[in-house]
Amino acid sequence: MSPDGTRVVGSATADQVEQSGPARAREILASSTFRLALLYAFLMGGSVLILLGFIYWSTAVYMTRQTDATIEAEIKGLAEQYRSRGLSGLTTLVAERSARSPRGAGVYLLTDDEYRPLVGNIEAWPAAEPDGDGWIDFRLRDAVSADDREEEHAARGKVFRLQGGLRLLVGRDVRDLTAIRGLIREALGWGLAFTVALALAGGWLMSAGIKRRIEAVNQVGREIMEGDLSRRIASDGSGDEFDQLAVNLNRMLARIEALMASVRQVSDNIAHDLRTPLSRLHTKLSQLRDVDLGAEAAAGVDEAIADAEELLAAFNALLRIARVESGSRRAAFADLDPVVLLHDVAELYEPLAADKGQHLEVSPAQSDAGPEALHIHGDRDLLFQALANLLDNAIKYTPPGGHIRVAVTTDNGHVAITVSDSGPGIPPELRGKVLQRFYRIDASRSEPGHGLGLSLVQAVAQLHGAELTLGDAAPGLRVALRLPVAPKDGPRGARAGNGH
Amino acid sequence: MRVLIIEDDAQLAAYLSKALREVGATVDHAADGRRGLLLAAGNEYDVLVVDRMLPSLDGLAVLRTLRASDNNTPVLILSALGEVDDRVEGLRAGGDDYLVKPFAFSELHARIEALLRRAVPEDQPQTHFKVGDLELDLLSREVSRAGKKIPLQPREFRLLEYLMRHAGQVVTRTMLLEHVWDYHFDPQTNVIDVHISRLRGKIDRDFDQPLVQTVRGAGYVIREP
DSSP states (O other): OOTTSOOOOSOOOGGGSOOOHHHHHHHHHHSHHHHHHHHHHHHHHHHHHHHHHHHHHHHHHHHHHHHHHHHHHHHHHHHHHHHHHHHHHHHHHHHHHHHHSSSSSEEEEEEOTTOOEEEESSSSOOSSOOOTTSEEEEEEEOSSOTTSOOOEEEEEEEEEEOGGGOEEEEEEEOHHHHHHHHHHHHHHHHHHHHHHHHHHHHHHHHHHHHHHHHHHHHHHHHHHHTTOTTOOOOOOSOOSHHHHHHHHHHHHHHHHHHHHHHHHHHHHHHIIIIIHHHHHHHHHHHHHHHSOOOHHHHHHHHHHHHHHHHHHHHHHHHHHHHHHHTTGGGGGOEEEOHHHHHHHHHHHHHHHHHHTTOEEEEOOOBOTTOGGGOOEEEOHHHHHHHHHHHHHHHHHHSOTTOEEEEEEEEETTEEEEEEEEOSOOOOGGGTTGGGSTTOOSOTTOOSSOOSOHHHHHHHHHHHTTOEEEEEEOSSSEEEEEEEEBOOTTSOOOSSOTTOO | OEEEEEOSOHHHHHHHHHHHHHTTOEEEEESSHHHHHHHHHHSOOSEEEEESSOSSSOHHHHHHHHHHTTOOOOEEEEESOOSHHHHHHHHHTTOSEEEESSOOHHHHHHHHHHHHHHHSOOSSOOOEEEETTEEEETTTTEEEETTEEOOOOHHHHHHHHHHHHTTTSOEEHHHHIIIIIOOOOOOSSOHHHHHHHHHHHHHTTTSSSOOEEEETTTEEEEOOO
16 A cells, blocks of 8 residues: 555556666666675675785785895895905995996995995985885986986985994895886786776676566566466576576466466356356245235245345356456457446436435546547446446445536546545545455445445456556545556447447 | 257256246257257247357357358347357357346346347337337437326436337346446446336326336336236
8 A cells, every 4th residue: 555545456557668768777776686796896806906915015025025135145245345355345346336337226335424425326325214224215316317307216225334434325226126016006906997897897787687587577477467377488498597487487377377267167167056046046036926925924035035136246246356357358348438438327327326315426528638538448348337336336325415526537648537425435544455355344234235346346447457546535435547548549439438 | 939948057947948838938948059959940939048058069159050041030148158258259140139147037038028029020110109108209209198298318218218119028127228228237236226216207107007117026117007
C-alpha cells in the first residue's frame, strides 16, 4: 500500500518508456553489480598501489646504497693514500680525480678548517649540514653551463675529517639516480592509473552485461505477471550461472503453469460436479414451490431457494474470477467507447438508486486530448460487469438521500472511470483487504453479497493492464479504474458502444 | 413439441428429459455426437438441445454438419464454457441460442419457447404488437393502453417490445439483459426487477388488469389475464 493510502493494482508498463541518459547512469550506479565492480576496482587499485610502492622503495633504496657504497669505497681508498703518502699525496690524487671528472660523476673538495677550498672540482662547500655519520645531500650547481644557464641537480656525499681541521668531501652526482627514480615514479603512476581505469571500465562492462541478462529475466517476469504464463526465459545453453538460473526458473514456471492448469481443471470440475447438482436442487425446490404447500412450508422453500441462488452466484463469481485471471479472455478484446459503457451501466442502475432515494449522476466526459482519446481496448462485457459491481456496491452502502457520481476523464494517455459515493467509505487500512476474495468489512455479514464483487473488479482491472484505486471521496468511497487509451491504429469498433 | 437432447452427462440428460416431458414435450436423447447427428438428420424435431463437448463428435461439428445439409431446426447450445468468444463461436457455427451450465430449468424452458416462436416464419416483419388493450407500434414508436397514449423512455420501450414479441412466453432476467441491454453479465442484485416495476407503474398501475406478471423462479411474462 502506498503512503497516501491507496492501493495500486496491475501496474502499467511504465518501464517501457525510453530512458534518458542521466536516468540510465543513475540506474547503473544503483545496481548492485556495479557497486561490486567499484569495490573490486578499489581493492585491485589498492593492492597494485602497495605492490608498486614496494618495487619503488626497494629500487630507490638499492640504488642509493650502491651510490653510498661507491662513495665509502672511494673515501676508504683516499684515506689509505692519505695515511701512506700524507696530505700532498692526497691533494695530488684529489686534483687528479677532479680533473678526470670536471663535473661528471665524482665530486671532490678538500677544504681547510675555515671551509676554504684547497683543491677539488666544486667551488664552495655545500650549505647543507651533514648528518651524524657525515652524509650530506646537497644541490650542485653546474660550474660551466653550455648554454649559460645555471642548472642545479642533486648530489650526495660524505665528509671525511683529516688532521688539522681539514675536510674532504667525496660525493656523487645523483641526477641520473633522481631521474631514474622519477621515471620509476611516473611509470608506477601510469600503471596505477591504467589499473584503476581498466578495473572501472571492466566493472562497467560487467555490470552492464549482468544487468542485461538480469533485465531479460525481469522482462519475462513482468510479462508473466501480466498474465502470459507461457513465457519462458531464453537459455543460451552455455551452462553458466545465468543459464542455470534461467533453466531453473523455467522449470519452476513450468511447474507453476502445470499447477495452475490443474487448479483450472479443479475449477471446471467444481463447475461440473457442484454447480450441476446445485442447479438441480434449485429447480426441484422451484418445482416444489409450485405444489400447493402450507404457508409455513412455502416460506421455508422460498428461503431454501434464496440460499441455493446465493450459493450458485458465489460459485459463478468465483469461477468467473478464475477465468478472468487466467488471461484467456484477451481474445475477446475490442475497441470501445467508455462513455457509452458508463451511460449504459448508469442507466441500468439508475432506477435501483432512485428506489433507495439516492441521486445517481453521470458527469460529462472530460478529455484533455479530444474525443479520439476516449477509446479503450477491452472486453465490453467484463468492463460492464466491473462497473456494475462498483455501482452495485455504491448503491448498497450509500444512505438514502446520498449522492453517487460516475465520470470518465482522460489524462496523459489514460482513461479514468470513477465511481464516487457519499456512503461511509472504507478506512485506508482496509482498502487492500476488500479486494481479497470473500473479505467483507461488515463482520456480521448482515448485508447480502458474497464478498467477491471487488475481487472480480480487480481481476478485470489486471486483465486490462489497468490500475484500480480505492480512495477517499470525503465523505464516501471513490473508486477509480485507470485504463490505457487504445492505440490509434487498433482494430475499430467491432463490438464498440451499444452494439445496436 | 419434439425435442432432441444430445448430452453425454447421463444424469443431466435424464433430468432434462423428465422435466421437458412434464411440460408436455416428446424427448429423444443421444449420449454422443455421432448418434445425435444420425437422430437429428433422420427425424423431424422442433428443437435440438446440444452440449458442446461430446464424445465421438463435438457438438459444434454436429451443428455445422446439420446446417451444411440445410437442416434449420432451432438449436440451443449448452456449455460449461461461458466466455464471450465461446458464445460467439457457438452462434457462428449455427446455434440459435447459447446457455451456460449450470442453468435453471425455467431458463432452458423459456429459451426453448422463444426458439420455437422464432421458428415460425413471418411473411412480413411484425411492427405492431397487441396484448389485451395494450398496443405497441414500432413505426410510430407509440404505446397506448385502452386508447390512451403512454409515454415511455427508449429503454422502457425496448423492454416492453421484447416482452410483447414474446407475449405469453416466460422471459428470464438473463434474456432481458442480453436482448434489451445487450450485455452478458451477472448482476449481483435483481436490477431488472426495478426496471420491470417502473414499466408496470406506467402500463399497469392505472388499470384493473395487470398485464406484466412475475413467474416465480423464472422471470416475467406479458399476457392477457
